[in-house]
Amino acid sequence: MTMxxxxxxxxxxxxxxxTLAMIRNAGIEPDVIExxxxxxxxxxxxxxxxxxxxxxxQAIREKGTPYAELGLDxxxxxxGQLLDAMLKDPILINRPFVITPLGTRLARPSExxxxxxxxxxxxxxTKEDGEKVLDAGGxxxx
Numbered sequence: 001m002t003m004x005x006x007x008x009x010x011x012x013x014x015x016x017x018x019t020l021a022m023i024r025n026a027g028i029e030p031d032v033i034e035x036x037x038x039x040x041x042x043x044x045x046x047x048x049x050x051x052x053x054x055x056x057x058q059a060i061r062e063k064g065t066p067y068a069e070l071g072l073d074x075x076x077x078x079x080g081q082l083l084d085a086m087l088k089d090p091i092l093i094n095r096p097f098v099i100t101p102l103g104t105r106l107a108r109p110s111e112x113x114x115x116x117x118x119x120x121x122x123x124x125x126t127k128e129d130g131e132k133v134l135d136a137g138g139x140x141x142x
Contacts, residue, residue, distance in 0.1 A: 003028050003100060003101065003117075003118065004031070004100070004101060005023055005028050005030035005031065005098065005099070005100045005117075006030060006031045006033060006098070006099045006100075007019060007020055007023060007030045007031070007032055007033065007096050007097070007098045007099075008033050008035040008040065008048075008093070008095055008096055008097040008098075009032050009033060009034055009035065009095065009096050010034065010035065010036060010095050010096070011034065013095055013096070014127075014128050014129070015095070015096065015107065015108055015109065015110050016095050016096040016107075016110075017128065018110035018127045018128055019096045019098060019107040019110040019113045020032065020096070021125070022110060022111070022113050022114065022117070022121075022125055022133065022134075023098070023113060023117065025121050025122055025123075025125045025134070025138075026117045026118060026120045026121050026122070027120050027121075027122055028117070028120075030098075035090055035093060035095065035097075036090050036091060039087060039090040039093070040093075042083060042087060045059075045083060045086065045087065045093070046083065048097050048099065048104055051099070051103070051104035052097065052103075052104045052105055052106050054106060055079075056079040056082045056083060057082065058094075058106075059086075059093065059094050059106065060072065060082060060086060060092055060093075060094060061091065061092055061093065061094040061095070064091070065089070065091045065092050066089060066091075066092070067092060070085060070089075072085055072092070094106055094108065095108075096110075098113050098116065100116045100117060102115075102116040102117070102118070103115065103116040104116070110127065110133075111133050111140070114133075114140055119138070120138075121134050121138030121139075122138060123136055123137070123138055124136045124138070125138075
């Protein structure tokens with residue numbers, strides 16, 4: 001299937017790898033942007049966060065980042081200050097963000113990407129940890 005899909009991907013992240021694999025399981029080869037080396041612009045980041053229906057704070061990654069050391073847990077920080085920190089140190093951008101014509105999602109958990117993909121999955125899908133997400137017919141397991 002031809003569909004413009006972009007994933008802001010970190011190959012070291014299992015959730016990101018699972019999300020990318022689910023996109024490919026739908027028969028789509030996305031534009032893969034390794035955001036740690038090729039971060040989005042301020043405008044792109046603001047649009048992704050808004051389109052995903054998130055606040056800036058919800059889009060910040062805390063685990064495995066300098067979040068606490070930078071004092072980003074300070075509730076007095078503005079969205080602009082938080083965005084500046086995310087752009088300066090892209091590891092603070094939560095991942096993976098996926099953009100399709102059907103919507104934008106922060107795919108945490110990874111199966112949230114299914115909400116913005118067409119129903120064109122090629123059979124079963126199991127995440128790296130063994131959790132089954134799609135059955136043999138490519139239908140979501142609830």
